[in-house]
Amino acid sequence: MIRDQETLNILLDTISRFVRERLVPQEAHVAETDQIPPELVAEMKELGLFGLSIPEEFGGMGLTMEEEVLATFEIGQTSPCFRSLFATNNGIGGQGIVIDGTPEQKRDYLPRLASGEIIGSFALTEPDAGSDAGSLRTSARRDGDHYVLNGTKRYITNAPEAGIFTVMARTNPDAKGPHGISAFIVEKGTPGLSLGNIDKKMGQKGAHTCDVIFEDCRVPASNLIGGKEEVGFKTAMKVLDKGRINIAAICVGVAERMLADALRYAMERKQFGKPIAEFQLIQAMLADSKAEIYAARTMVVDAARKRDDGRDVGTEAACAKLFASEMCCRVADRAVQIFGGAGYLSEYGIERFYRDVRLFRIFEGTSQIQQLVIARNMIRAAGE
């Protein structure tokens, strides 16, 4: 749903200009240093990027899902590490509070997430609970007006920068699987909370992950999201439905960028006396990429509109994430091929995108998990 096209166009133009003029020139530097320069972070805050999908009453922009994916298409025109920094506030690190938080939790945390004063992380995955997130073992035992958390979370995006963590932990040890899991807001600096070393990753340098460790970490009971036990896994799944549409949107944006770079290169690079873009085998790679990006873009917008309509988009979100992330990696592969030897050298940047986008098929549910979600929903619907 687009509330006001003119206002949205201004926002999209502003983001597009910021991406082109400020972020794109810094891509190589950020990859080399593994750090986003603080002045760029300050500009992201000024533009309101940390609060795109946080309601206006809490200082965010309150974008609808459709508006947000259109913004994400623009943000995708550069290295995905930039988006990663503010994406958790808008997505998995903030939405648990937006969707299911108590009025006090919303009041206490959303304004600071929206301004970028604090970063929010989402801590679901554990060393022995990845795709099977419902088997998580981090425990939260009630003790007076606190819960005592013990366990380890793995690969947590923005954990080194985070001011708060949305943590899924088991409050009912007798309940198996996803039942018995509750969601908590844990503040940085809480005694018993510590971080592992920053992970060394294949790509997305500038975006950081690490372990988050809880050792008798005492969290006020008022930080139980929604004030209700044993609904934390449901909260996590609602957050992930939205997150998956956004991952699909970023895949579209980055694929468009890679294809634009590949097209430009193909028109400039000459072999056999003419631009390689004139060879039909190169054209096939360009055309297949264009068609697949168009298909993914259409899926993303459709899923976003359905979510804005209040419909259950579990299947659509999984379809969009599955197709767009696989598409993005195919486009990355073709882009490297079109660049030839230059595609393999870091100087041209395309190999960096190739490594960066590989993550999209893994996090927020692997492609295999999206397939399982889609098929399970189909079978359930057919049996109703």
Ligand SMILES: Cc1cc2nc3c(=O)[nH]c(=O)nc-3n(C[C@H](O)[C@H](O)[C@H](O)COP(=O)(O)OP(=O)(O)OC[C@H]3O[C@@H](n4cnc5c(N)ncnc54)[C@H](O)[C@@H]3O)c2cc1C
């Ligand atoms: C850079 C990065 C950032 C991340 N950020 C976060 C974050 O912020 N918060 C968070 O909680 N997590 C985060 N994750 C974790 C991520 O969501 C998990 O890595 C992902 O869900 C897969 O879990 P796993 O790594 O344990 O793989 P596994 O679950 O061990 O899967 C290994 C392989 O087995 C396949 N597989 C598993 N089960 C099945 C099945 N039933 N049928 C068929 N195939 C199956 C998988 O698809 C995969 O191919 C991040 C991961 C990375 C790498």
